[in-house]
Amino acid sequence: MDKLTRLSLLRNAGITTEALGLASRTAKGEEVIQGFDDTETEIDTRKTWHQKCDRKVRVGIVGHGVCQFGLQFGLQHHPNVELVAVSDLFPDRCADMARKAKCDKTYPSLEEMVKDDSIEAIYCATDAPAHAKHAILCMEHGKHVAAAVPAFYGDIEDAEKILECCRKNKGLVYAMFETFCFYDDLFAMGKLYAAGVFGRIVYSEGEYCHPHSIGAPVLGSYKDWRKKGCPMWYPTHATAYYVGVTHKFLLDVSCQGTPYFDKDMQVPNAISNIFRPEVGLFRPAEGGLCRIIRCSS
Numbered sequence: 001m002d003k004l005t006r007l008s009l010l011r012n013a014g015i016t017t018e019a020l021g022l023a024s025r026t027a028k029g030e031e032v033i034q035g036f037d038d039t040e041t042e043i044d045t046r047k048t049w050h051q052k053c054d055r056k057v058r059v060g061i062v063g064h065g066v067c068q069f070g071l072q073f074g075l076q077h078h079p080n081v082e083l084v085a086v087s088d089l090f091p092d093r094c095a096d097m098a099r100k101a102k103c104d105k106t107y108p109s110l111e112e113m114v115k116d117d118s119i120e121a122i123y124c125a126t127d128a129p130a131h132a133k134h135a136i137l138c139m140e141h142g143k144h145v146a147a148a149v150p151a152f153y154g155d156i157e158d159a160e161k162i163l164e165c166c167r168k169n170k171g172l173v174y175a176m177f178e179t180f181c182f183y184d185d186l187f188a189m190g191k192l193y194a195a196g197v198f199g200r201i202v203y204s205e206g207e208y209c210h211p212h213s214i215g216a217p218v219l220g221s222y223k224d225w226r227k228k229g230c231p232m233w234y235p236t237h238a239t240a241y242y243v244g245v246t247h248k249f250l251l252d253v254s255c256q257g258t259p260y261f262d263k264d265m266q267v268p269n270a271i272s273n274i275f276r277p278e279v280g281l282f283r284p285a286e287g288g289l290c291r292i293i294r295c296s297s
Helices: 006-012 018-027 091-101 128-140 156-168 184-194 222-227 236-246
Strands: 057-062 081-087 121-124 144-148 174-177 203-209 250-259 275-284 289-295
Touching: 081 091, 121 128, 128 144, 128 156, 156 174, 184 236, 203 236, 236 250, 236 275, 236 289
Parallel strands: 057 081, 057 121, 121 144, 144 174, 203 289
Antiparallel strands: 250 275, 275 289
């Protein structure tokens, strides 16, 4: 029998030790962008996938920046998707996206793409501050829309605008593509919760400490948006497990932040934020408490 160690126990339990993987890959000089690093851990090759229908949704994809999330969900390969067009503001990125997706039609902007009446749905993998604006633009042009996370960035009024747009366009689907909801463990726990295995959850917690907060190179961003916010403006990877498992809401929050201990490093960013880790105590819809930690560089 193999010797039982803490590491083997974690592995056998299916718990992801992302920090260890990050360290080894970073040591090799590989660029690591989290989000799709644990979505194929337990594929059952004994099962055969059967296509349910022949209907193809005509889709457009916009956004091919640093993370290139526009193509990461594999919509361009799905048998029930016809990729009509791709778009990015930067011509070289747009061309690269079209080549990788094997798509012949391109648009210089989302504003041009939404005018294409042949497109039924658009996936917006654009910069975070533009997610709300872009999602609303798509729905106003009669398109179903999926947006990368977060749904909005910084201004709570943007969330209200999305909600109001959804109410005005009840025949359209709005979806937020939170990557952690595609993880095997979250999906499995969601099935158990729905079956009543957990009962009522009275306490939960989640945390997301971005690798760039522990020494990895800071990711670039369109117009440097990553340098103009605070950690809790982007909490979705940390809140994903409670929301994704229970399909319930977090209603209220009280949040505190911590700056660097070295006062010389407490340099305010573009919105005068000096906090790196932030801790929020949330009130879930079913009662109880949920503690969320969010760290960033």
